[in-house]
Amino acid sequence: MTTTGPATDGLIDPAHWEARFAELVKKHGIPGAQLGILKVGADGAADELFTTATGVLHAGTGQVATPDSVFQIGSVSKVWTATVIMQLVDEGRFTLQTPVAEIVPDLALRDPDVTKTVTVWNLLTHTSGIDGDVFTDTGRGDDALEKYVAELGEAAQNHPLGATWSYCNSGYSLLGRIIEVVTGQTWDEAMKERLFAPLGLTHTTTLPEEAMVFGHSVGHLKGGDEPVVAPVWGMPRSVGPAGLITSRVEDVLAFARMHLTGGTAQDGTRVLSEAGVAEMADFQTECPEKILLGDSWGLGWFRCDWNGHRAIGHDGNTIGQAAFLRLLPEAGIAVAVNTNIGSAIPLYQDLYEEIFKTLVDVDLPARFELPAEPVEVDATPYLGAYSRESVLEEVFEEDGKLWMRTTVSGAVAEASGGTEPETNELIPVGPALFAFQPDKSEAYYPVRFYSLPNGQEYIHFGARATPKRPA
Structure with a gap:
């Protein structure tokens, strides 16, 4: 890793990061992207907030990306859904160990025993074993999640309940249905009332018709000199709780700030209990493969060991868009990146290594690379x-x-x-x-x-x- 720019003094240098971000986005052939960096002020000091954008929202039209443009944040949405679930736990509506069938009585999974015993905790931690990539399109109506859950019984049970960890979009759609049953609102309405409004978010939506009032990013299957625009804009409404929030980095960082400050919005409004924030970030279960995302999972967040420093975060991928969010609670810092390319891991690596080293002198783990000498393995x-x-x-x-x-x-x-x-x-x-x-x-x-x-x-x-x- 090569670090360039200002010395490590803990201050955000806007001119440097604007130029460096544009340079890296171009280097990796990404049509358009946003960067946001937040440092929460300590002991009553003001926050430092920096946002920038570069490139275009659509390679075909050339519409310029700005900090106020909105991008699909994909599975970063899961942490938002998990936050609302934890609000309902705070309110005593149910516990993490409540069987889902007690909340959603018409639940009927392929395995009858799993139907009876799968808990809210299993869904939050991706340990249910329900096949995770069921993207059934159940229409655009307010009953999309209800219909989705009614068809979930056709999904395979990929591993025994609680036996291992496997990323599960389906489980988060089911969590969205829990929110609907308990609140009497659609998931979309509950997100607006319980998160977007108290956090003061002005450029965050869940439905495409809402996103269209802003300059909005379109996905790209290929970048570089010959970009290819994705054939469709978004995923079905039925997977909303797993990945359909559209936002700008400033709003994403307002959500992150709430998690860095023990559950309060910037104006002091309590959004989630301090205990709930801590439980979401705490260890819940191991990950069999600890390299791609994190070494363990919390409730919504994945957890990363950055050379002895505990970070939490989530990535998001939709059809031709990719987003990254990382929080380092000990330093009160969060970094968000939104892009309109299907995979942007090299950009994430280059950028986040430099940002966290420069601002808080924390080194990210070494990149996953081939061994220096060939390894012999009986395959x-x-x-x-x-x-x-x-x-x-x-x-x-x-x-x-x-x-x-x-x-x-x-x-x-x-x-x-x-x-x-x-x-x-x-x-x-x-x-x-x-x-x-x-x-x-x-x-x-x-x-x-x-x-x-x-x-x-x-x-x-x-x-x-x-x-x-x-x-």
Whole structure:
């Protein structure tokens, strides 16, 4: 990592970061992006807030991105949904250990035992085992989540309840339905009343017709000199609680600030209890693969060990848009980036390494790279097919190398044009750990193999646990 710019004095240098951000966005071929940096004032001092934008919202129209433009923040929305769930816990409406079926009586999952016993905590921590990538489009009506949950019984149970961790969008749509049942409002209405309004957010929405009144970003499947605009703008309303908030970085940082200050908005309004804020950031469960996102999970947040400094955050990806949010509570700092490209991890790495080193002298973990010397691993135990609802992973040997062929199906694959299989070499990094580099990507991604105590084998890739098919 190379750090440029001002000395580490804890102050935000707007001119430097505006120029550096524009330089890095261009370097990585991203059509348009926003950056926001917040340092909460200590001992009554004023906050430092910096926002900037660069590039365009749409490569076809050339509309310029500004700090007030709105981008899809994708799965960063999950932390917002989790916050409202924790408000309801504060109010005594239910507890984290309440079975979901007690709140949503018509819940009927594929496994009857899971239907009876899955808890609110399981959904918040991605430990339910419900197939996580069910993007059923149940229409644009206010009953979209109710219809979605009614069809959730068709989703597979990918692992036993609580047995491991696997990223679960479906569970967050179900959390959204819990909010609806308990409050009597749609998820969209509850978010506005319980979060957007008390936080004073003016450029944050959940519905596309609301986002359209602002300059709004459009996704891109490819950037660089020949950008490709995504064929559709957004995901179905049924996945709103998992990833449909649209916002500007300033509003995202107002949400982050509330979590950095023990649950209060900037005007002093209490949004969430101090205990609720702490519980969301505290350790809840381990992640089998600790490299891609975090080493463990809280309630909504993932948790990162930055060389002895505990950060929390979340990433978001929709169809051609990617967002990043990180908070370092000990330093009272939060950084948000919104982009309109499908993957922006190299930008995140370059930028966040520099920002946190410069402002608070904290080094992020070393990047996931190939080992200096080749590692010999017997890959025989890992060969075979692994599958879940919308993904098939085939691991095979050919020409003396190990390969993984990924075939994606369903609504998201069709919308993003990603229905053709993609094959990548798996390069050994360590025992049961491999690296691969997707086509045209600058970053390597981890792939881990592991087994549950019951003997069921899994591949953990892209934050998902996918079970191995019987031979």
